[in-house]
Amino acid sequence: MPDHQPLTDHEAETLDAHWRALNYLSACQLYLRDNPLLAEPLRAEHIKPRLLGHWGTCPGLGLVYTHLNRLVRERGQRALGVWGPGHGAAAVLSGAWLEGTFGELNPDAPRDAEGMLRLFRDFSQPGGIPSHTAPEVPGSLQEGGELGYSLAHAYGAAFDNPDLLVCAVIGDGEAETGPLAASWHSDKFLDPVHDGAVLPVLHLNGYKIANPTVLARLPEEELGALLHGYGYEPLFVTAAPDTPHPEVHRAMAATFDTALGHIRSIQHAARSAGTGTGGPAEGTPHSARPRWPMVVLRTPKGWTGPRELDGAPVEGTWRAHQVPLPGVHDDPEQLRQLEHWLRSYGPRELFDEGGRPLPHVVECVPDGDLRLGSVPEANGGRLLRQLPLPSLKPHGVQVDRPGGGSHEPTRVLGGLLAELLTATEERRDFRLFGPDETDSNHLNGVYEATGRGWQGEYEPTDEHLSPHGRVLEVLSEHMCQGWLEGYVLTGRNGLFASYEGFANIVASMAAQHVKWVHSAREVPWRRPVAGLNYLLTSHAWRQDHNGFSHQDPGFVDHVLSKSPDVVRAYLPPDTNTLLCVADHVLRTRDTVNVVVAGKHPCFDWLDLEAAWAHCARGLGVWEWAGTEREGEEPDVVLACAGDVPTLETLAAASLLREWLPGLAVRVVNVVDLTRLMPPSQHPHGMPDGEFDAVFTRDRPVIFAYHGYPWLVHRLTYRRTAHDRMAVRGYREMGSTTTPFDMVVRNGMDRYHLVMDVVDRTPGLGARAVRARQAAADMRERHHARVREHGTDLPEVTDWRWPGR
């Protein structure tokens, strides 16, 4: 029983006028630098010198824009668009211009002929608006370049946004990607009580750049089964080139109305019950997961554009992908075709002489912040609030003397996160994401505060599942990342905790997010969003049991290759420093923060106060660990970054204290890697003078670093006498083995560091030679034991001051 009326003729006409206006504006963005209203015959000089853009997807995107407008206006449903085929930015820009948001945000492009021309000229021009959806495009929250993330972004946006409808347009090209194919299953994680709804619109226009798409060539029965299998109720809208437009609008309106009705009844049922559809209490069997509606929209590619060119079909084919008439500069026939095409939309029936849209064209457009280009979630910083971060005091671990005790850093962090999750229980603006590793990463303290969100069936053997949980776990790093991005970009906060070795699964997504944030910072009306936070644990040095495939510390390298105004990397050496770093990154804005920390017992080096001061500096001398004499330069600097390197460095310092008591050793620990860079290269960069004060100007530096050694060289190569720096780190020598064997294989063990000190510090004499030999002997002895017994002795995982 439909809860809606069919469109009147008038409504169908006004919707069609809006859509034609969108199509007209989209096509013109690709072509025109003058004569925006076609007030005069189209001539070559009206055409842009360089034709850029993607026409093929625009008419379909435009159709969704038009009908989403109607849904918002007529049905009072607040909605956010996620434009998967973002290379069709022209369509989204057209919608934003037509509804007035583009002109409000860009006062030089108001809703008149001049503003229209400004839009056309700026599109795809240097210094103008990118050809893909980008921060410059109102109402968009993702780059349209690298495909695959729209559906995950849409779910991320919908989480904890109960009144919002997120309409995700998914191109049939994008639908072939892995991340998108997995993301359909996000419906198993959407809580109908606390979350909003996602309405996927699978837009089948049949072709990618040159190939047919997989999904468009499935028999409808098979496609229906696939989407049913993903958990959805697919509603089909199919338009052919010759389908009368009023018919299309009636079908779209009815379908959107049906979908919204279905969504509202799911939400109503769940919210009345108070706990989710079917209303089970936590932990009870639950098999009434709602079947959310979705739309399959089948339209010709480049619909309403040129039917053919030089006898070859264009509309409905891959030839419509980009610029369907590429030869308009030189070919008068193509220019004529273009004019015919553009005039087919009837610009004079859409705009007045001054270029203002006529009233019936914008009749479907909602008001104010309900407009798709103005909905606050698309500029999430507008909604962002400071998190109620707990005091660190109750969580900090007591440290009477450095190394006097040990804790699992991530486990303690779990307690802090639990408190934060409790503090945000009502606000629901913080979530934890992970690929089924929350327990493995020792963060399971969070279950004191909330469960793992789960809308699937329950079994008695489950633990910590809850329909309303704010920990989201699925074995897809892509989904975790996409959800978090969508969550952050709509004004909320989160943390993605992952095995370090598998973080590169989302390397490209992280890079695209950095690019988005970097660009958004340059768009005056974009408000800062929360940092995107990674906690990388179960790291390379302690994946000895899982072996080589789990050992890859390169994500930090990757992230630090991107825009320095956005990227940050922290390697807290112990529990209290991890707490301080976590507190910091959760306060940052417009950043991507990578925190690398261990989950295994780790000596406590700094009490909370010292940790706070150390993290505030980002790096510093640990006087207590060295043997330098006040007022004198040390003989050698032992530097370290990361928990395992810190342990090995302190153990080496300890051995040196015993074996070479006259040697003045300075120990430096680095928490914030970007402090090593010059201020010209990173906002956290340290001035040369400060750097020299810490590392001296000429003493050998033996640097034990958590990841690939060359990263430290890269960050420091402009520093004074960089040649004196020897960096030890992970050099891809991994296997299934023991923790000690891992550091030995990679030359970062305490004994090797001692040998480095002797080798690189001139004038140490015979005693040093003996110390070196002792180190080499102990290294070999312990290593032989590993090979024989398969386990480490405490001596090589422990640390103590000599003589204590």
Place this chain on the structure above:
Amino acid sequence: MPDHQPLTDHEAETLDAHWRALNYLSACQLYLRDNPLLAEPLRAEHIKPRLLGHWGTCPGLGLVYTHLNRLVRERGQRALGVWGPGHGAAAVLSGAWLEGTFGELNPDAPRDAEGMLRLFRDFSQPGGIPSHTAPEVPGSLQEGGELGYSLAHAYGAAFDNPDLLVCAVIGDGEAETGPLAASWHSDKFLDPVHDGAVLPVLHLNGYKIANPTVLARLPEEELGALLHGYGYEPLFVTAAPDTPHPEVHRAMAATFDTALGHIRSIQHAARSAGTGTGGPAEGTPHSARPRWPMVVLRTPKGWTGPRELDGAPVEGTWRAHQVPLPGVHDDPEQLRQLEHWLRSYGPRELFDEGGRPLPHVVECVPDGDLRLGSVPEANGGRLLRQLPLPSLKPHGVQVDRPGGGSHEPTRVLGGLLAELLTATEERRDFRLFGPDETDSNHLNGVYEATGRGWQGEYEPTDEHLSPHGRVLEVLSEHMCQGWLEGYVLTGRNGLFASYEGFANIVASMAAQHVKWVHSAREVPWRRPVAGLNYLLTSHAWRQDHNGFSHQDPGFVDHVLSKSPDVVRAYLPPDTNTLLCVADHVLRTRDTVNVVVAGKHPCFDWLDLEAAWAHCARGLGVWEWAGTEREGEEPDVVLACAGDVPTLETLAAASLLREWLPGLAVRVVNVVDLTRLMPPSQHPHGMPDGEFDAVFTRDRPVIFAYHGYPWLVHRLTYRRTAHDRMAVRGYREMGSTTTPFDMVVRNGMDRYHLVMDVVDRTPGLGARAVRARQAAADMRERHHARVREHGTDLPEVTDWRWPGR
């Protein structure tokens, strides 16, 4: 109508004996270092000091191993296993040990008690066998650590292997990943005439590390619809803890028989018709894509293991994931439970007193190379043949003088690849893979030789589709990469051509492949496989039109951070060098080759002979481009790597020749980036003496590099006077703009290079100051033009000798 008989009781008994033996051996690998046959009561000293491994998935994997054996032996079907839940390596090792292949490849671990103990001890031990499937594991061709790739690997293995059945076991954890979710659609690309069959076995054991799995919690109707929608005919086998084992074996055998019968009839129909099921000629409508069978195997996690521990259920839950009785060292009750568990398999009924498997246990095991651990495709190098690489001569472009003409490098390469595809038409051991970018990347010459493989429906507007095509295009970089890996690892050759900016989508897959190859090199019985080749084009400098999201040259950095014995990176500066590099990489073994080359018109600098010599050296001085005098050191070195940097460098050299005729400029071009490294760090590394001869020992070097500048610093920081090197490259300053604006934004334009030369070369005098000013002025003038008109003038994209 089944084409098979139900199992006899004897068959069911022998299959069960085999499976029990597998389970026994798997469990023992986790625990035992002594008493392998339980000849005496189990005591603490028989237990390994460190318990590592994943029990949960082993029984299910073992069941598939057993029944795959039967299928091979009874039905004469050659089969390859792809073990998606590769963390259950113990099960695969058990199968290999039991069939004798493990002992043949590892003579210290024969099929007796001593060999059995060797297997137990080596498992997960330092220097032994990794805990995940790895090159050390016979019959495996993928690492079991990073999940998501088994199905794509299986299809890659099946392509062009018409007689092979590839059984891909997919864990329900892995099934949540994006790459796996997308890979189901590989059925649209499998040619039943020329390719073998893939039999996916979706193994639902219900839990991941701690969470339920999405697919295991779907109602069976919904799961069936999903798999039907993916194009398969799912056959269900369901076992509960108390299902009698003979019943399970009967169901498995019947299901495998049914599946095989179905596969054979698809293949028979297709091969009789000669062109594919339904047998359409190329380009005609085609809608009878076969519906391949697959198996859904539902079993308890940790099946047949301990039912519970301390009152909590273990079998059938996440608690069975790793080591189900972790406390056997200290808890006598757990030790007793372990002994009870191990004895439940009846080792005395499985092995004789010497530890040799009794005949009925191995009755299902096939012979010789039909054994799963010995099938040649699992050690693909055994099958690899040298490609019939065409002569380069007919493809090389004529170069009368450097820069006298221009070609699109990838377009010319397309011609070479077409000839190679034609030459391998019968052998079918070379394929091209890409995410729908073959046309866009100007490689479409390949369609002269073959089509794009496609088993879906055909439309009249399609081009170059063919049921038998050997170009595979799908908009999933993960699938392209996974297919290519599977293809290469089974002894064939291929090339993955992709937009450079999106290569990082498969960053982690590339790293895992490098790790695999690196480890395989150390396994004596593994034969070398073909290089895995990337052609990265549509690169950062010429994605000006697509904008920032398409600009990322970081894949080279990523790959070069991995094992140097495997990784290679080439940046051919023009068409003929690209041909030479392509010829080279297609001959390499056990490598991962990244080739970066442009698709846009590029000046031809070297004729084929010179290109060959230049590529053989990997880098070299281009005397014709410089102005140094014979026998004298140059004043400055201009170095370059990559097509756009080479153009800018030569243009800068040209300007300097005109403006500062007295300046002795040397131009160095680098094709093989790893030549810059010291020989100690890379097998291609150049000795210091040679490096100094090319770059001098003290002259300033202005290096224009294609990607992130710090990579060149990383590769060269140990070289003489590294400080003198100034590297220009991409520094993340991108947008939608023009090619010239791209180089200006990133400071790599010709004018900037001239300014660098003046700034860094001491004692040049007043004329140089004026030249610098001229360069700065021209830079600004052209840049202003870009901002105003949106296009570049030919002056900034062209190159010429001064005065010509």
